[in-house]
Amino acid sequence: MLPITNYDPPFALTRASHVSLAVTDLEASRDFYRDVVGLVVTEQTDDAVYLRGLEESAHHSLVLERADEAKALRVGLRVRADADIVAAEKYFASIGIDHQRVEKPHQGPTLQFTDPVGTHLELTSSMDLVERRMQNFDQFVSGAPQRIDHFQVVTYDVQSATGFWTGLGMRMSEYTAEDGTDELWGTWMEVKGNTHDLVFTNGHGPRLHHFAYTVPDASALLHAADVAGALGFGEEIDRGPGRHGISNALFLYLRDPDQHRVELFTTHYQFIDLEEVPIRWDVSNPRRAQLWGMPASRRWFFEASEFPGEVLREPLLHANPATLEEYLGVH
Structure with missing residues (x-):
């Protein structure tokens, strides 16, 4: 249930x-x-x-x-x-x-x-409060991130995490589940009226997978990728550009010097009206992760930032995601 x-x-x-x-x-x-x-x-x-x-x-x-x-x-x-x-x-x-x-x-x-x-x-x-810079277009550099939007957390127990946060008023906009069931592998939850503020996905956890900022448009994503390459961070593009099935956003993921992961993305659709029901995706459906673009690498699936003092726990559900290395036949 x-x-x-x-x-x-x-x-x-x-x-x-x-x-x-x-x-x-x-x-x-x-x-x-x-x-x-x-x-x-x-x-x-x-x-x-x-x-x-x-x-x-x-x-x-x-x-x-x-x-x-x-x-x-x-x-x-x-x-x-x-x-x-x-x-x-x-x-x-x-x-x-x-x-x-x-x-x-x-x-x-x-x-x-x-x-x-x-x-x-x-x-x-x-x-x-500080001054907004949203019309200081001369200061729009790289991806020109506009605002923070959401966090994604890797957890060993998506069901329990989701139950806690829906109990605090969050709504599921989309979710992934074992094929043909509602056994949760990932949940996208929101309180502000778009598809997510907080995401939990199945894996060794607890760990912070990424935090995300909106950008003005698709050209900002491409410019951020160009800037990363020009400044010597081309290999730290962790995934993308591509388009997610879940949330419908164009995305680019980068890793910082300590390997924390940040996402830049074009923002989501509205999820405001209470009669809206969450969109369900089979975990086997590759379109949930990307409508187009290459699959994510092993490090995108299995690497994340640990919280201090927390012991990583084995996930209750065991996944074998299709990785870029498998897609390309790289071992």
């Missing part, structure tokens, strides 16, 4: 908001996200860099933190108001989810927690 969305959740989530990464060379990572991806540097300190998309008025959507080891620190979601942070504290206490209030630069009330499948998250109700 598919998880059912709770339309009266204990607190109000509004969107995917930000991600924090531990990086081993802060300056190299800053340069990658500024020059190769095209993000705006909002602020830099001795130990952190704060970046955002061109149309974002929130202070940051990506935080790079200097560290000895590369990790995915937290993925962040926004809630509607300060009262929702209080409501989240009460709810997590009632169901035994460990959580803590923290002070984060440029963020309002912030609550950190780990979901039942080990994803490290934080909620915040506000951020400092």
Whole structure:
């Protein structure tokens, strides 16, 4: 049975908001996200860099933190108001989810927690405001990313992860399942009215597979690929360009100097009206992954960024995805 969305959740989530990464060379990572991806540097300190998309008025959507080891620190979601942070504290206490209030630069009330499948998250109700750059066309470089859109997490238990988040008000827009069944292999869930804010896919987890920014159009994707090649990051194009079946987006994936994965993509269709039902895909259907374009490589399927202190667990469902290497007959 598919998880059912709770339309009266204990607190109000509004969107995917930000991600924090531990990086081993802060300056190299800053340069990658500024020059190769095209993000705006909002602020830099001795130990952190704060970046955002061109149309974002929130202070940051990506935080790079200097560290000895590369990790995915937290993925962040926004809630509607300060009262929702209080409501989240009460709810997590009632169901035994460990959580803590923290002070984060440029963020309002912030609550950190780990979901039942080990994803490290934080909620915040506000951020400092900065000037949008969406009409500063002279500053549109590389992919000209506009705003953060979603996160994809690899988990050993897609069913449990999906049940937890639909219980908090997320809606499934699309899902993949074992052929002829509703045994979940991947779920695309949203709260902001397009196809996804948070995705869970089957695999060794918990790990952050990627975070994604929208770009203005297909030419921005191609320009980002050209810029990556010109700046010596051509081999770090992890997948694409191509078009996903799920969400219908054109995409390009890149790996940063620590091998964290970022996606640039042309945005999704609307998924707002409550009578909408999720689109189902058989896991064997290759069109779910790409309507056209080459299959993903082994590293796209099996490599991802670990969360600190989490032990990777074997997935409950075992997959054997068709990889680019198999397609090309490479061993």
